[in-house]
Amino acid sequence: MVQKFGGTSVGDPERLKAVARRLVAARESGLQVVGVLSAMGKVTDDLIALSHEVSPLPEPRELDMILSVGERISCALAAMAINDLGHRAISLTGSQAGIVTDTSHGKAKIVDIRAHRIHEALEADQIVLVAGFQGVSTDFEVTTLGRGGSDLTAVALAAALDADVCEIFTDVEGVFTADPRIVPEARKLAVVSYEEMLELSASGGKVLMLRSVEFARNHGVRIHVRSSFNDAEGTLVTSQEELMEQPIISGIAHDVSEAEITILGVPDRPGIAAAVFRKLADESVNVDMIVQNVSAEGHTDISFTVPKSELARIDPVIEEVAAEVGARGVQQDSEIAKISLVGAGMKSHPGVAADMFDALAEAGINIGIISTSSIRISCVVPAREVERAVRVVHDKFRLSESVVLAEEG
Amino acid sequence: MVQKFGGTSVGDPERLKAVARRLVAARESGLQVVGVLSAMGKVTDDLIALSHEVSPLPEPRELDMILSVGERISCALAAMAINDLGHRAISLTGSQAGIVTDTSHGKAKIVDIRAHRIHEALEADQIVLVAGFQGVSTDFEVTTLGRGGSDLTAVALAAALDADVCEIFTDVEGVFTADPRIVPEARKLAVVSYEEMLELSASGGKVLMLRSVEFARNHGVRIHVRSSFNDAEGTLVTSQEELMEQPIISGIAHDVSEAEITILGVPDRPGIAAAVFRKLADESVNVDMIVQNVSAEGHTDISFTVPKSELARIDPVIEEVAAEVGARGVQQDSEIAKISLVGAGMKSHPGVAADMFDALAEAGINIGIISTSSIRISCVVPAREVERAVRVVHDKFRLSESVVLAEEG
Numbered sequence: 001m002v003q004k005f006g007g008t009s010v011g012d013p014e015r016l017k018a019v020a021r022r023l024v025a026a027r028e029s030g031l032q033v034v035g036v037l038s039a040m041g042k043v044t045d046d047l048i049a050l051s052h053e054v055s056p057l058p059e060p061r062e063l064d065m066i067l068s069v070g071e072r073i074s075c076a077l078a079a080m081a082i083n084d085l086g087h088r089a090i091s092l093t094g095s096q097a098g099i100v101t102d103t104s105h106g107k108a109k110i111v112d113i114r115a116h117r118i119h120e121a122l123e124a125d126q127i128v129l130v131a132g133f134q135g136v137s138t139d140f141e142v143t144t145l146g147r148g149g150s151d152l153t154a155v156a157l158a159a160a161l162d163a164d165v166c167e168i169f170t171d172v173e174g175v176f177t178a179d180p181r182i183v184p185e186a187r188k189l190a191v192v193s194y195e196e197m198l199e200l201s202a203s204g205g206k207v208l209m210l211r212s213v214e215f216a217r218n219h220g221v222r223i224h225v226r227s228s229f230n231d232a233e234g235t236l237v238t239s240q241e242e243l244m245e246q247p248i249i250s251g252i253a254h255d256v257s258e259a260e261i262t263i264l265g266v267p268d269r270p271g272i273a274a275a276v277f278r279k280l281a282d283e284s285v286n287v288d289m290i291v292q293n294v295s296a297e298g299h300t301d302i303s304f305t306v307p308k309s310e311l312a313r314i315d316p317v318i319e320e321v322a323a324e325v326g327a328r329g330v331q332q333d334s335e336i337a338k339i340s341l342v343g344a345g346m347k348s349h350p351g352v353a354a355d356m357f358d359a360l361a362e363a364g365i366n367i368g369i370i371s372t373s374s375i376r377i378s379c380v381v382p383a384r385e386v387e388r389a390v391r392v393v394h395d396k397f398r399l400s401e402s403v404v405l406a407e408e409g
Numbered sequence: 410m411v412q413k414f415g416g417t418s419v420g421d422p423e424r425l426k427a428v429a430r431r432l433v434a435a436r437e438s439g440l441q442v443v444g445v446l447s448a449m450g451k452v453t454d455d456l457i458a459l460s461h462e463v464s465p466l467p468e469p470r471e472l473d474m475i476l477s478v479g480e481r482i483s484c485a486l487a488a489m490a491i492n493d494l495g496h497r498a499i500s501l502t503g504s505q506a507g508i509v510t511d512t513s514h515g516k517a518k519i520v521d522i523r524a525h526r527i528h529e530a531l532e533a534d535q536i537v538l539v540a541g542f543q544g545v546s547t548d549f550e551v552t553t554l555g556r557g558g559s560d561l562t563a564v565a566l567a568a569a570l571d572a573d574v575c576e577i578f579t580d581v582e583g584v585f586t587a588d589p590r591i592v593p594e595a596r597k598l599a600v601v602s603y604e605e606m607l608e609l610s611a612s613g614g615k616v617l618m619l620r621s622v623e624f625a626r627n628h629g630v631r632i633h634v635r636s637s638f639n640d641a642e643g644t645l646v647t648s649q650e651e652l653m654e655q656p657i658i659s660g661i662a663h664d665v666s667e668a669e670i671t672i673l674g675v676p677d678r679p680g681i682a683a684a685v686f687r688k689l690a691d692e693s694v695n696v697d698m699i700v701q702n703v704s705a706e707g708h709t710d711i712s713f714t715v716p717k718s719e720l721a722r723i724d725p726v727i728e729e730v731a732a733e734v735g736a737r738g739v740q741q742d743s744e745i746a747k748i749s750l751v752g753a754g755m756k757s758h759p760g761v762a763a764d765m766f767d768a769l770a771e772a773g774i775n776i777g778i779i780s781t782s783s784i785r786i787s788c789v790v791p792a793r794e795v796e797r798a799v800r801v802v803h804d805k806f807r808l809s810e811s812v813v814l815a816e817e818g
Contacts, residue, residue, distance in 0.1 A: 013462040047482070053422040055489035062492075065485035065500055069478040073456070076474035080464035083471075091474055096549075140505075 001026060002163045004036040004132065004154035008171045009228035010074045011041040019228070020081035020089075022169075023127050027087060032122045034161065036132045036154040037078060039070025060105035064134075064144045068094065071131035071150065078129050089127040092117060094134035094142075099153060101135035101143045108135060108143035110152065110215075113160035130157060148209025155212050159219035165236075166221050168208065169228035174235030175200065175207050177399035178252040182387045185400035189250060191236045191243055196250045196342050199376040203340035204255025213237065240344065248352065249343035249397045254390050256337045256383055258288060258305040260368060261318060265299045265328025272325050276302060279321045285314045289338070289371045289378060299328070303369050305380065308334055336368060337386035340378040341393060353377050359396035365389050410435060411572045413445040413541065413563035417580045418637035419483045420450040428637070429490035429498075431578075432536050436496060441531045443570065445541045445563040446487060448479025469514035473543075473553045477503065480540035480559065488538050498536040501526060503543035503551075508562060510544035510552045517544060517552035519561065519624075522569035539566060557618025564621050568628035575630050577617070578637035583644035584609065584616050586808035587661040591796045594809040598659060600645045600652055605659045605751050608785040612749035613664025622646065649753065657761065658752035658806045663799050665746045665792055667697060667714040669777060670727060674708045674737025681734050685711060688730045694723045698747070698780045698787065708737070712778050714789065717743055745777060746795035749787040750802060762786050768805035774798050 003026060005019050019035070027033045047066050051058040075091035082089035098114030121128045132150025137143045145152055151168060158166035175197070176186040192200075194217035201210040207225055216223050216237065226234025240246075266272055273292060280287055288305045306314060311334065322330050346352040356377055360367055365388065368380035381389045394400065412435060414428050428444070436442045456475050460467040484500035491498035507523030530537045541559025546552045554561055560577060567575035584606070585595040601609075603626035610619040616634055625632050625646065635643025649655075675681055682701060689696055699713045715723060720743065731739050755761040765786055769776055774797065777789035790798045803809065 013459070016463055050422070050482075051486065051489060054425055054486045055493050057493075058489045059492045062485040062488045062500055065488075065502075066482050069481060072478060073459075073475050076471040077460065077463045079471045079474075080460060080467045083468045084464050084466075091471055093474075 001031050001165055001167065002034045002036060002154050002158040002161065003167045003169060004150060005038065005169045005228055006150065006171065007038045007041055007044075009169050010037055010039075010078070013077070015228075016040075016074065016077050017081045019169075020078050020085060022228075023078070023089075024082060024085050024087050027127050034118060034122070034128045034130060034157055034163070035075075035078065036130050036150055036157060037071055037074040038132050038150040040074050043070035043073070061141060064105045064142050067144050068131070068134040068142050071133050075129035075131045079127075082127055082129075087127055088125060089129060090121050091129040091131070092121075093131050094153065095136035097128075097130040097157070099130075099135035099156070101137050101145070103137045103139050103141065103143070105141070105143055107146035108137065110135060110145070110156050111138065113156055115157070115160050118157070118161065148212055151209055151212035152215060155216045155219075155221050155223065158221045159215070164222070165224050166216070167224045167226060169226060170207065171228070172207060172225075173227040173230075173232055174225050175205070175237070176251065177249075178390050178394045179254065182254075182390050183394045183400070186394065187400050189235045190233070191238060192250050193240045193243055193344050194237060195240065195375055196344050197237045199340065199342040199373065200251055200253045203253035203342065203376065203378060204257070204338065205251075205253040208237070243344075246345045247343055248345035248349050249341060249399060251342055251399065252390055252393055253340045253342065254337060254386055255340075256386060257307055257309070258336065258338060259308045259311055259332060259334040260303060260305050260336045260380060261333075262301055262303040262331040263318070263322050263325075263327045263329075264301050264331060266302055267326055268298050268300045273302060275325055276321050279317065279324075280314070283314060283317045285310060285317070289369050289380070291369045291371060305336070305338065305369065335383045336380050337383045337389070338378050338380055339386060339389045339393065340376055341397070342376045344375050346377070347374050355396055356393055359392045360389060363388060363392040365392070410440050410574055410576065411443045411445060411563050411567040411570065412576045412578060413559060414447065414578045414637055415559065415580070416447045416450055416453075418578050419446055419448075419487070422486070424637075425449075425483065425486050426490045428578075429487050429494060431637075432487070432498075433491060433494050433496050436536050443527060443531070443537045443539060443566055443572070444484075444487065445539050445559055445566060446480055446483040447541050447559040449483050452479035452482070470550060473514045473551050476553050477540070477543040477551050480542050484538035484540045488536075491536055491538075496536055497534060498538060499530050500538040500540070501530075502540050503562070504545035506537075506539040506566070508539075508544035508565070510546050510554070512546045512548050512550065512552070514550070514552055516555035517546065519544060519554070519565050520547070522565055524566070524569050527566070527570065557621055560618055560621035561624060564625045564628075564630050564632065567630045568624070573631070574633050575625070576633045576635060578635060579616065580637065581616060581634075582636040582639075582641055583634050584614070584646070585660065586658075587799050587803045588663065591663075591799050592661075592803045592809070595803065596809050598644045599642070600647065601659050602649045602652055602753050603646060604649065604784055605753050606646045608749065608751040608782065609660055609662045612662035612751065612785065612787060613666070613747065614660075614662040617646070655754045656752055657754035657758055658750060658808060660751055660808065661799055661802055662749045662751065663746060663795055664749075665795060666716055666718070667745065667747060668717045668720055668741060668743040669712060669714050669745045669789060670742075671710055671712040671740040672727070672731050672734075672736045672738075673710050673740060675711055676735050677707050677709045682711060684734055685730050688726065688733075689723070692723060692726045694719060694726070698778050698789070700778045700780060714745070714747065714778065744792040745789050746792045746798070747787055747789055748795060748798045748802065749785055750806070751785045753784050755786070756783050764805055765802055768801045769798060772797060772801040774801070
């Protein structure tokens with residue numbers, strides 16, 4: 001089995017020893033065990049800060065040489081602790097573990113896993129610790145995988161090693177119906193489908209990064225998200241087919257990291273929307289929700305959301321594109337939040353959207369942009385209302401109570 | 410050329426940038442440049458401490474995985490800084506640089522240098538930064554070279570790359586006739602032979618580690634020891650043949666790290682000394698000076714010095730061996746120091762030893778064990794007298810004045 005431990009789970013020597021005990025316990029239960037570790041606490045942040053002290057815009061190849069060390073330290077320390085527990089362990093860098101990536105430093109994609117060294121170590125009865133978040137490129141350079149990279153390492157190894165399950169130990173107990181800090185009565189989900197998890201992650205859910213879930217779905221890797229602080233069962237992320245029940249609603253995610261932009265009075269001609277979003281794509285702007293109103297008098301408004309962190313950079317681009325298409329003007333609103341209701345069962349329940357809008361209306365919360373997928377409804381609400389919005393929707397669907405199942409069909 | 414920078418030379422971002430400027434200046438003078446860097450300041454010490462927090466006796470393989478990261482960070486940061494200066498640079502781990510070692514973790518020996526990747530980078534007009542102190546074993550494991558390892562990396566690379574000179578930048582200005590903290594008027598040597606440098610390093614001189622000097626001598630690598638804080642010429646360490654002058658005395662080294670042990674009343678039979686030192690060798694005790702007195706009434710005393718740090722460990726071994734050979738008892742003295750006078754010209758000057766003993770006698774300093782090589786005389790003196798001993802011997806031979814040359818022959 002593959003067990004992955006995040007930064008807070010390996011935050012200090014005592015917690016590292018606890019990780020060692022957990023890996024040993026898994027080994028003693030008769031399983032072959034591969035551990036994937038993140039860097040300790042703030043190690044990677046400190047290394048980034050140090051790099052920026054030396055260079056305002058660090059060379060990506062060299063930054064990867066530096067950022068890859070934190071996970072190696074964690075793994076070697078855990079291997080020492082496991083040896084002290086009377087078991088044999090070996091730590092491997094991403095390169096030694098055979099994690100082969102493309103050459104995009106800082107956001108490399110895994111292209112192959114050549115796990116012969118892991119297999120050899122497992123055959124030799126060793127617990128294998130693999131440094132997360134990194135690999136070796138096809139050019140033999142050290143690469144890092146970007147945000148959520150250690151989860152991706154774990155899921156990819158679980159796929160390559162044909163592991164029964166990839167356990168992701170984290171500082172929360174699993175996936176909840178809503179953020180428990182906002183909704184104290186939020187319920188932990190026993191199981192959630194890849195598709196629902198994808199929607200939750202894409203909608204601001206912090207537990208798993210989108211790309212790990214995508215990789216898990218594409219390779220059929222079952223993920224068990226659980227707490228590194230206790231032994232409680234967490235949340236199993238698996239395929240729709242494996243779910244015993246299909247709840248109408250699985251959970252609510254929210255996201256306060258985006259801003260809303262509206263281009264006003266755009267001439268309603270074919271190709272205008274394409275022109276706008278091609279330009280934004282060329283500037284690598286990560287556009288999320290897009291809504292175009294119906295036309296009135298030959299003009300329309302186009303609204304979309306973008307990460308707030310990119311606003312300063314993309315502002316001139318938007319002004320330029322608005323002028324090009326002959327728009328009347330541009331409006332920006334950073335004080336927004338997105339709340340998303342996710343559930344595989346909502347496909348066959350047309351009333352869900354109406355119920356959600358009702359709940360918000362009853363609470364006097366104004367809805368801006370709306371967008372939907374077959375298993376998700378997202379609404380933009382004022383940022384100051386987001387916590388209340390999450391609570392009223394959570395209440396409306398009685399998500400803290402036992403699961404409401406969708407009917408067959 | 411190869412330039413090596415130690416821990417204080419890369420101690421913080423500003424000093425790292427200074428190192429980058431020095432490497433760039435060398436490149437702009439038209440040379441191909443390889444930089445070998447140590448870890449920043451206390452990084453390696455901190456990693457050792459962290460390892461011991463996790464494990465009382467860390468697995469050597471895993472410790473090497475951890476200890477090797479400090480130099481990599483320094484090199485990647487320096488490469489970033491060089492790129493910012495408009496030059497191209499690439500950092501390489503010991504492994505990437507082709508430093509192949511045996512499998513002795515923590516004290517690996519270099520067995521081969523496969524420098525094709527360095528050559529490629531140099532051909533591509535890059536400044537190459539190589540992480541010091543480390544290599545990859547014939548088993549493909551990360552190894553470290555032990556104390557003074559970064560100097561050794563630099564000297565070995567200079568040999569493999571056929572560099573004109575290996576510049577070792579350090580926090581002192583070169584090799585002096587005595588420790589300038591003890592003898593303020595000590596004189597910097599412009600040049601010193603490998604043989605003299607070996608004796609100085611073996612006798613407590615801190616500037617260069619013995620093994621780097623040995624490697625340099627065996628491979629004919631000229632070392633230029635100089636300060637990283639200014640542009641002054643330092644000391645050239647080279648072959649006897651290259652020296653323009655052959656001083657009688659080059660310098661004085663002292664060492665307070667040893668203790669003296671005497672095994673009293675040992676029966677004077679063939680094989681007794683062999684039995685004693687075989688046993689100590691079996692326990693990996695690093696014995697330095699050995700003196701056996703002339704026999705009296707069929708018994709003799711055997712004295713030797715050992716590192717103080719090993720006293721606790723070897724004490725029972727010595728008691729055991731003393732009992733085995735039927736000795737009368739064992740005496741220990743930790744309050745000793747060794748002062749060594751080194752000079753290639755003393756071979757043909759029998760009066761040197763007498764002058765040294767005179768100087769100490771005139772100062773009322775008692776001499777214990779004496780041992781000599783053809784170019785060195787070492788005396789054990791009381792630890793509390795060591796600074797005075799260095800000063801009176803330095804004065805006696807007027808080492809702060811211009812060089813006293815040996816006569817031809």
